[in-house]
Amino acid sequence: MIKNIIFDFGDIFINLDKKRFAKELLDLGISQEAEVNLPILNEYEMGLISTEEFVAFFEAKFNVSKEKLVKAWNSILLDFPLNRLKFIEDLAESKKYRLFLLSNTNDLHISWIQNNVGMEFYNSFKICFEQFYLTHEIHLRKPNVNIYEFVLNENNLIAEETLFIDDTKENTVSANTLGIHTWNLIPGEEEVTELFTKKENLF
Known part of the structure; x- marks a missing residue:
C-alpha cells in the first residue's frame, strides 16, 4: 500500500515546452546534447556553480549576452x-x-x-x-x-x-x-x- x-x-x-527550449538554445549556438556543455548544465542544475558563473561560461564560450541567455533558458517554462x-x-x-x-x-x-x-x-x-x-x-x-x-x-x-x-x-x-x-x-x-x-x- x-x-x-x-x-x-x-x-x-x-507545463514545459522542451522543444522550444532546445530550439531557443540552438539559435544561440548552444546544444544541450553537446558533451562540452553537459558538465556545466549538470553542475548548474546541482547548484555546484552560481548563476553568475553559469552565465559567464556561455558569454565567454558563445559570445551570448546574459539577457539573451536568460530569455532562452526560461523559454521552457509555461503556465x-x-x-x-x-x-x-x-x-x-x-x-x-x-x-x-x-x-x-x-x-x-x-x-x-x-x-x-x-x-x-x-x-x-x-x-x-x-x-x-x-x-x-x-x-x-x-x-x-x-x-x-x-x-x-x-x-x-x-x-x-x-x-x-x-x-x-x-x-x-x-x-x-x-x-x-x-x-x-x-x-x-x-x-x-x-x-x-x-x-x-x-x-
Whole structure:
C-alpha cells in the first residue's frame, strides 16, 4: 500500500515546452546534447556553480549576452494550471499520504516561476509538501540513484510504500531499481489529477 508520494515539478504541475527550449538554445549556438556543455548544465542544475558563473561560461564560450541567455533558458517554462494546484492542496489537506517534491531545477528557473506565478501561488503550492527538494539546493540530480536514496533515508521512507511520479522515463526507471513504485506520466496524454484512476491498483 502506498503511504508516500514523490512528485516531479516540470510537466507534472507546471507545463514545459522542451522543444522550444532546445530550439531557443540552438539559435544561440548552444546544444544541450553537446558533451562540452553537459558538465556545466549538470553542475548548474546541482547548484555546484552560481548563476553568475553559469552565465559567464556561455558569454565567454558563445559570445551570448546574459539577457539573451536568460530569455532562452526560461523559454521552457509555461503556465501552472490552477486545477493541479487544487489537486495537490486537496491531497495535502486529506493527510492520507506523506507528500514530497523532487525536481531537477535551477536558480534561474525557480526565480522565474516565483516571479511569474507569484509568491502567494508558489507558497500555496510549496506548503503542500513535507519536503520540497530542488536539485540546485541539495546538490544531487535525477536520474542518479543517490538522489532517491537521499529522499528515502532522509525521511525514513520504505521504497515499496512509495510512489514516484515523473515525466522522464530515465528518472522513473532509475527510481524503480530501488523498489520504488513509479508512474512515468506522459504530458499531453495524462494528468497528475488522474492519479487515483490511473494508478488505482496501488491504492
